Amino acid sequence: MSTRTLAELADELGGTLVGDGSVVIRGVAGIREAQPGDITFIANSRYDGYLQETQASAVICSQEDRASSVPLLKVDNPYLAFQKVVRLFRPELYKPMPGVHSTAVVSPAARIGEGASIGPHCVIESGARVGSNTVLMAGCYIGVQAVVGAECLLYPNVTVREECQLGDRCILHPGVVVGADGFGFALDAGRYHKIPQVGIVLIGSDVEIGANTTIDRATTDATRIGNGTKIDNLVQIGHNVVIGEHCIIVAQVGISGSSHLEDYVVVGGQAGIIGHIRIGKGAQVGGQAGVSKSLPPGATVWGTPANPLNLVKRINAYLQRLPQLFERAKRLEARVEKLEQEKKETVG
Amino acid sequence: MSTRTLAELADELGGTLVGDGSVVIRGVAGIREAQPGDITFIANSRYDGYLQETQASAVICSQEDRASSVPLLKVDNPYLAFQKVVRLFRPELYKPMPGVHSTAVVSPAARIGEGASIGPHCVIESGARVGSNTVLMAGCYIGVQAVVGAECLLYPNVTVREECQLGDRCILHPGVVVGADGFGFALDAGRYHKIPQVGIVLIGSDVEIGANTTIDRATTDATRIGNGTKIDNLVQIGHNVVIGEHCIIVAQVGISGSSHLEDYVVVGGQAGIIGHIRIGKGAQVGGQAGVSKSLPPGATVWGTPANPLNLVKRINAYLQRLPQLFERAKRLEARVEKLEQEKKETVG
C-alpha cells in the first residue's frame, strides 16, 4: 500500500489543488465512511452537502467553485480520477493463482494460455481456447471450440457455449450466459418446430457483461457486441442483434432479434427494443421505453411507443390535466348550448 | 407424521370451529387436490366456490360468514394458519446431512459453523465464514472474507462474492448473485473506464431472495437490505441501494443505484425505480410503474412516470374516451363557427 501527499496526487491526476498539499493520503473511501488519511470524491453537486461532514483528508471534485474546509483536488472528470486513486490505494483483494485447479475438467484438446487461472469445477471442452492471464472463477463452462481472449475475468458460474468468442479484457459477472439458442420456431400444423440456431456470439474487447445477463447465439452468422460496450445485469440480447462500440445497456433491457445499435448508444433500464430496427449512433433511449421504430443518430426518446423525449414530456404534462380538459369541454358545450338556445329565442 | 382432531387444531391455531371437532386430520393440501383426512384453506373469498366441491375434511378460512357442508376453522389470518398446519403435517422432504461434501473445495482459512452442510461442488474461499446449521446446496460459491449467518439456506448455484455479508435465517434461491460489481463507468476520450466497486453488500436476517436475482455491491460503503425483507425472482438491485426492513419486492423489479426504500415498502412486479431517490415508509408502487421522483411515506403510485394511483386510474379512464373528446371538440368548433357566422349575418 502506497502513500502520497496531496500535492503528489494532484500532479499524478492532472488536477488543481485547493488547500494544503502536504497532507498525507493513505487510503480511499466513500464520502460518508471516509476516515482521516482517506481521499474521497463527489461526482455530483447534489452531494456537496457531505463536504461539511466528511472526515476525509481531501475530496476530489469537479472544477466548479465550492466552499470547503477540507482540501479539494479539482479535476475535469471526478469519476475517472476516483478510479485512478482506487487503483493506487486498493490493491486487488484476491488474485487467483495461475494454473488449473485440480477439480476443473479441461479437455486435453483445449488450449489454456500462459498465466491463466482456471478455478474449481470449471469445465473447458474440446477445442476451446482461454487466453493468457485470463481468470475463470469457480464453476465456469466454456463450450466446444469457444474462445475467451487474454486478461479476461469470468466470475463464478458463467456459461459460454460452443464456438462463441470473447475478445481481451472482458469481464463477465456471475451467471452470464453467452450463446444460448436464439428464440426461433416455425409454426406448422399447430406445432412449433425449432429453427436450429447455428450461428455464434462474437464479443469484442473491453466488454463488461452484468450478472445473469443472457446473449443469444445467431440463427446463422453472429450476434455481435462491439469493443468497449458495457452491459448491466439481467439484460436480454436476442439472436443476430448487432451492438456497436462503447454502448451502455442498463439493467433488464431487452433487445429483440436482428436489431442493430450503432456506436455510443445508451439504453436506460428496462427499456425494450423491437426486432429488425436500427438505433442510430449516440441515440439515447429512456428507462422503460418501448422502441418500435428505427431511430436516427443522436435521437433521445422515451415512452411506449417511444417518441422524442420533449414531446413525451409535454404530452405527459398535458395528460395530468386531461380530467380538467374533459371538464372544460363539458362547460364549453353548456355555454354553446346556451348561446344556440338564445339565438333560437332571438330569431323566434 | 402427526394426526390431530379438528378441535385440537382449532385450539393450537387459536381459531373458531364451525362443525364437527372430532374429525381426524392427517394431512394438508390445496383445496382442489385435497383428499378426505386433509385440511385445506381459502385465503380469498373468490375461492369460496370450491367449498362445495372439495373433498377435504376441513377448511381454514377467514372470519366472515360462509355456507359450507365441510367443517370450517375460522381464523384471523388464513395464510398464517395454513403455514402452521403445513409445518405440522409436512416434515421436510429432504434435510441435507451436516458436514462438508467430499467434492466441495473449502479453504483451510474459511470457518464453517457447527451443524452446517456444505453440498457437492461448493467453493468457499479464504477468510469466508458460514454460520451454524446453515445449508449450502450444490455448486454455491462463497467469496473471500464473505459471511453467511446461521441457519441460512442457499439453494444450488448461488454466488456470494468477496466481503459480502448475510445475516441469519436467510433463504437464497438458485442462481442468486450477491455482490457483483455495481454498474459504474467514467467516460473519457470516447471510452468508458470502469469505476472500481470496492464496497460490499450487507443483508440482514430473515431475508429471502428469489431465483436469479442480482444485488450489486456498492461503489464504496455498502448496498443494504434490511431484516425481514422479501425479494422475488429476477430482481435487480443496483449499487449503494438501501432497502429497509420488511419490504416486499416482486419479480423483475429494478432499483437503480443509491435509491433508498424505507421500511415496509411494497414494489409490484416489473416496476422500475430511478437512482438517487427516497421511497417513504409503507409506500406502495404498482406493477410496471416507473418511479422517477421521491415518494412520501404511505404513497400509493402507478404508471410511468409514476403518479398517485387514484389520479392514474382517473386519467386512464379519461384516456379511453380521448377519441370521443376529439369528436366533441370538432363538433363544438362547428357549432361555434355556425354561431359566429350567424352573428356576422345578423350584424351584417
Next chain:
Amino acid sequence: MSTRTLAELADELGGTLVGDGSVVIRGVAGIREAQPGDITFIANSRYDGYLQETQASAVICSQEDRASSVPLLKVDNPYLAFQKVVRLFRPELYKPMPGVHSTAVVSPAARIGEGASIGPHCVIESGARVGSNTVLMAGCYIGVQAVVGAECLLYPNVTVREECQLGDRCILHPGVVVGADGFGFALDAGRYHKIPQVGIVLIGSDVEIGANTTIDRATTDATRIGNGTKIDNLVQIGHNVVIGEHCIIVAQVGISGSSHLEDYVVVGGQAGIIGHIRIGKGAQVGGQAGVSKSLPPGATVWGTPANPLNLVKRINAYLQRLPQLFERAKRLEARVEKLEQEKKETVG
C-alpha cells in the same frame, strides 16, 4: 456430411424449383455469409434485397413471385424448410458421450435411463429419475424425487428442484431454475411469515425454456406448462400458474401467481400478467403490455393497462395530438367568450 442436388432437395422438402435443379448443395448458411455450394433462405420479403448480393447457390423462399438470378426453392413455410436443411447439412457439433462423468455426484437411489449422459459436476439426488438418451451438461442439479423425461437436453448450470417433473424432449438453457419457492408470505404483527410452497412444477413434453428463466413451484398442487410451449430467456412464471399447450412466451415476461393461459397464447417481450386471471385460447399480448383483467379467446391487446390493440393504437395516435387539443380548447373558449360578450352587448 451429405450433398444433394437442388432437384433432390426440392423433392425432399416438397417445394417448387425455379432454376437449375442440377446445382449441387453441400452446406447451409445465412444469406449474407453463404458461399457457393450453400443453400440459404429468406423468410421475410424485407430481405429480398439480399437476393441480388448473396453468393449462395440456391435460396429457399415463400411462394410469391420474386426476381432472382439465383435458383429459388419455393415452399409454404421457409422457416420450416430451413430447419430441415440445417438438420441435413449440419450434423451436431458436439454430442456428449453416454454415461456418468466421474465428477458427477449421483445418488445410488437415483435412476439414470439408458443412453443418458450426465456431465461433469452434475448432482442428482435420491429418488430422482433421468430418462433415456437425456443429456445433462456440466453443473446441472436434479433434486430429490425430481423427474426428467427422455431425450431432454439440459444445458450447463440448470437447477430442477425436488419433486418437479419434465416430460420428454424438453430443452432447458443455461441457468434455468425450475421449482424455486413461490413468493408467498403472510403478514402478522409487522413481520412476513413464509407460506411453505409444498406444490411442484409439472412440465409437459417438447417444452423449451430459455436461459436464466425461473418457474416457481406451487403453494400446493402444481405450476403447469403444457406440451410444446416455448419460453424465452429471463421469464418469470409464478406459483400455481397454468400455461396451456403451444404457447409462446417471449423474453422477460412475468406471469403472476395462479393465472391461467389457455393453449396457443402468445405473450410479447417484457409483458406482465397480473395474478388470478385467465387468458383465452390464442390471445396475443403485445410487448410491455400490462394485463390486469382476463382476456377472451383470440383477444389482441397492448398497453398498460392492456386494451384491445386497435383501441390502443387509436388512443396513442390521439395522444400525439393532445397538445393541439388543449390549444383548440383554449381558442374555443376565447371564441365562445367573445360570442357571449357580444350577446351581452346586443342585449344590453
